[in-house]
Amino acid sequence: MDFLAQLPVLPIIVPMVAAPFCLLMPAGRIPYVWATIVSGLTFLLCAMLLHLVVVEGTISYALGDWAPPIGIEYRIDLANALVLTLVSLVAALVIPFSYASITSEIDPRQTNLFYGAMLICMVGLLGVTITGDAFNVFVFLEISSLATYALVALGGAVDRRALTAAFNYLVMGTLGATFFVIGIGLLYQSTGTLNMADLRVQMGDEANHMLEAGFAFILVGIGLKAALFPMHLWLPNAYAYAPSAVSAFIAAASTKVAVYVLIRFTYSVYGADFAFIGNLFDFVLLPLALAGMFFASLVAVFQEDVKRMLAYSSVGQIGYMLLGLSIGTEAGVQAAFIHIFNHGLMKAALFMSIACVMLRLKVHTCAGFHGLASRMPFTAGAFIISGLSLIGVPLTVGFVSKWYLLQAAFDAGKPIIGFLIVASSLIAVVYVGRIIELILLRPAPSAGPLANPIKEAPISMLVPLWIMTAANVYLGVRTDLTAGLAERAAASLMGGI
Amino acid sequence: MDLLQFVIERYNYWIFIVLMMTGLYTVIARGNLVKKIIGLNIFQTSVFIYYISIGKVRGGTAPIYVPGDMEARTDHHGHHGDDHHDDHDGDHGADKHGDDHHSDAHSETPDGDAHDNLHEGAANALPAASDVTHHAPTDVADHSGAANPPLTSAPSDDSHGDGVELHVADNVDHGDHGGHGDAYGGELVAEVLYSNPLPHVLILTAIVVGVATTAVGLALAVRIREAYGTIEEDELETADNIAEFGKADPRNGATASGGAA
Numbered sequence A: 001m002d003f004l005a006q007l008p009v010l011p012i013i014v015p016m017v018a019a020p021f022c023l024l025m026p027a028g029r030i031p032y033v034w035a036t037i038v039s040g041l042t043f044l045l046c047a048m049l050l051h052l053v054v055v056e057g058t059i060s061y062a063l064g065d066w067a068p069p070i071g072i073e074y075r076i077d078l079a080n081a082l083v084l085t086l087v088s089l090v091a092a093l094v095i096p097f098s099y100a101s102i103t104s105e106i107d108p109r110q111t112n113l114f115y116g117a118m119l120i121c122m123v124g125l126l127g128v129t130i131t132g133d134a135f136n137v138f139v140f141l142e143i144s145s146l147a148t149y150a151l152v153a154l155g156g157a158v159d160r161r162a163l164t165a166a167f168n169y170l171v172m173g174t175l176g177a178t179f180f181v182i183g184i185g186l187l188y189q190s191t192g193t194l195n196m197a198d199l200r201v202q203m204g205d206e207a208n209h210m211l212e213a214g215f216a217f218i219l220v221g222i223g224l225k226a227a228l229f230p231m232h233l234w235l236p237n238a239y240a241y242a243p244s245a246v247s248a249f250i251a252a253a254s255t256k257v258a259v260y261v262l263i264r265f266t267y268s269v270y271g272a273d274f275a276f277i278g279n280l281f282d283f284v285l286l287p288l289a290l291a292g293m294f295f296a297s298l299v300a301v302f303q304e305d306v307k308r309m310l311a312y313s314s315v316g317q318i319g320y321m322l323l324g325l326s327i328g329t330e331a332g333v334q335a336a337f338i339h340i341f342n343h344g345l346m347k348a349a350l351f352m353s354i355a356c357v358m359l360r361l362k363v364h365t366c367a368g369f370h371g372l373a374s375r376m377p378f379t380a381g382a383f384i385i386s387g388l389s390l391i392g393v394p395l396t397v398g399f400v401s402k403w404y405l406l407q408a409a410f411d412a413g414k415p416i417i418g419f420l421i422v423a424s425s426l427i428a429v430v431y432v433g434r435i436i437e438l439i440l441l442r443p444a445p446s447a448g449p450l451a452n453p454i455k456e457a458p459i460s461m462l463v464p465l466w467i468m469t470a471a472n473v474y475l476g477v478r479t480d481l482t483a484g485l486a487e488r489a490a491a492s493l494m495g496g497i
Numbered sequence B: 001m002d003l004l005q006f007v008i009e010r011y012n013y014w015i016f017i018v019l020m021m022t023g024l025y026t027v028i029a030r031g032n033l034v035k036k037i038i039g040l041n042i043f044q045t046s047v048f049i050y051y052i053s054i055g056k057v058r059g060g061t062a063p064i065y066v067p068g069d070m071e072a073r074t075d076h077h078g079h080h081g082d083d084h085h086d087d088h089d090g091d092h093g094a095d096k097h098g099d100d101h102h103s104d105a106h107s108e109t110p111d112g113d114a115h116d117n118l119h120e121g122a123a124n125a126l127p128a129a130s131d132v133t134h135h136a137p138t139d140v141a142d143h144s145g146a147a148n149p150p151l152t153s154a155p156s157d158d159s160h161g162d163g164v165e166l167h168v169a170d171n172v173d174h175g176d177h178g179g180h181g182d183a184y185g186g187e188l189v190a191e192v193l194y195s196n197p198l199p200h201v202l203i204l205t206a207i208v209v210g211v212a213t214t215a216v217g218l219a220l221a222v223r224i225r226e227a228y229g230t231i232e233e234d235e236l237e238t239a240d241n242i243a244e245f246g247k248a249d250p251r252n253g254a255t256a257s258g259g260a261a
Helices: A003-024 A029-056 A078-105 A108-130 A134-157 A161-191 A196-203 A209-226 A235-241 A244-269 A275-301 A306-327 A330-361 A377-391 A397-411 A415-441 A459-477 A479-494 B002-009 B011-029 B033-055 B070-084 B086-108 B110-130 B161-170 B175-185 B197-228 B233-245
Strands: A059-062 A073-076 B151-153 B192-194
Touching: A003 A029, A003 A059, A003 A073, A003 A108, A029 A059, A029 A078, A029 A108, A073 A078, A073 A108, A073 A196, A078 A108, A078 A134, A078 A244, A078 A330, A078 A459, A078 A479, A108 A134, A108 A244, A134 A161, A134 A235, A134 A244, A134 B197, A161 A196, A161 A209, A161 A235, A161 B011, A161 B033, A161 B197, A161 B233, A196 A244, A209 A244, A209 A275, A235 A244, A235 A306, A244 A306, A244 A330, A244 A479, A275 A306, A275 A415, A306 A330, A306 A397, A306 A415, A330 A377, A330 A397, A330 A459, A330 A479, A377 A397, A377 A415, A377 A459, A397 A415, A397 A459, A397 A479, A459 A479, B002 B011, B011 B033, B033 B197, B197 B233
Parallel strands: none
Antiparallel strands: A059 A073, B151 B192
16 A cells, blocks of 8 residues: 555544554553654654645545545645644644653543543544545544543542533533534535535635525634634633643644634635625624733733633634734735744643643642742743743744734734734733743742742653743744745635635 | 515424524523533534434435335335425425426436536525525425435445435536446436435434533533532532632622532
């Protein structure tokens, strides 16, 4: 069998087949090693796919040899190859990172279940990204969501609020997925096909109420999954009370994939030429994105729990991505893609350093960060660098994102939006700066439960954490890598398929 | 009068909307976690019904390969359809007649026939969905015509029959598939009108997803009951507030009366 010909399906098949084996293994190191190998392999496969797409252009893979549009098609262009690489990269770093953190935060008998769920969650996210079939998106979305509900609920061993957080996430997530399915149903009813490329063809350029209603349902459904501003209520608690390693993975990957789906439906399925989409973006998505940027960032400033603070920050950052999308120009979509990728890197690094603090101090509140620079210098260093990246300091990926976003806003003749982006970044300075001040300037607590001398996090956690932090800096300097790929991805999306 | 007809013609959508809103209301308004999950289930089920109803072709039978005497089977299923659509008897007869006509045409030029059906369907469906005064034929299949070009399948071909026919019907622009149609068209003996199988298959998948979601949700409710001793949302909130702020409600400082187990 020709390996290259089957390559597009392997990032899905390999972890999907590997995940159930975790259940057969005894809890402990074996499933950890297994999941590490599988996630590393998946990352390699995704990187090969990205390389192949860059060199040869869009790949179409007919699942089971049923030619599209009847069969399910995996269609990989630059846009989703980029997201695939992000998701598998984050998984390939978070899974090796997770062992020490997870064994201290969940029931040690459940580690095999944890790694199984982690792999399934990754499969779901990769599947959503890779597929070219609208209904298949829903199926994979639910595969990843179900795994995520279970992963968040595992945090119940430390804090029972994880259970209610997981329950709320389940209710909101299912509502979102069902709205999405209604949207797909309306699309199918009016065109008779489910393949995204074929949907574009059958849809033509004539808008009708069914297509409009379909888009509205898809926007609401995906908005719930992506935590678009007024629909973000599930997110802060889910991120705050999930086990730290889980927070790192879902914060970096899952909402980004949902934003990707929205971009894909806007440009590949609808083609964005419809007037109603322009109106919807100008009068609904843009204000909501701006409101999210300000409201969520402001709430983040007042959080005592650092994980919760970063969760609110995520809601604000989703606002930046959707802002890029709602500007509606090629530069805007490019900025959205750059920020999807870069925000994944920075949030993963931030949540991973919180996991280190959680491992040693058993808290993720501000109190744990007092004088951290002298107690856990490597962890503190990683947190500071990725925190600066979140603000958007030059030489980090955050700066690249903000730069392209600003450029897109000014090019589109919307300077006010540009100023608002800068203003909301200043709020990020406040909430990140607050923690950095605690780390650098405050003395370590001298009394109380947090005063005990602590060691630096184990090497198995520091290495992935610093790889992620280094990626934040490296890709912040070598801007051509992400920006160049995102530019081509945006161009291929905007030019139709 | 027009309004009444508009409403009645689309009874399947009304059922779907009422069920959907019932489910959504239950999810939002009920404080009991198990009731929320059941509401969620009703909400999902309403969407299943929507999908299945758009896949229905009037007079069409289940998309299962029917061997043997085709004419007899078709009649049987036709009667079955009548039981459910008493108010459309006249239409129905006419339609069956039309279908026979289509069958004849189909055996000669199957590809072209599918093409015509799709165009008729598309022409009907789009105005019917938005135009109040448009008096479209009053059945489900016609409203959703584009999704349901009447599918016809030759009884003599093998399991690939449905797929190929669907292919032809759905993809009139892909001329390269016409060859299949001709190849099968030559073997036509008699015909069965099938409902569109695709929504059924999709919903089969969605049902699995729904069952899994319900199971995970109920399992979480069990875990919440173990951890908190209650599954009432306001009591859970009270318990969390006590844990976080030391009092039941940080805003007015009221003390907890219960639920802090």
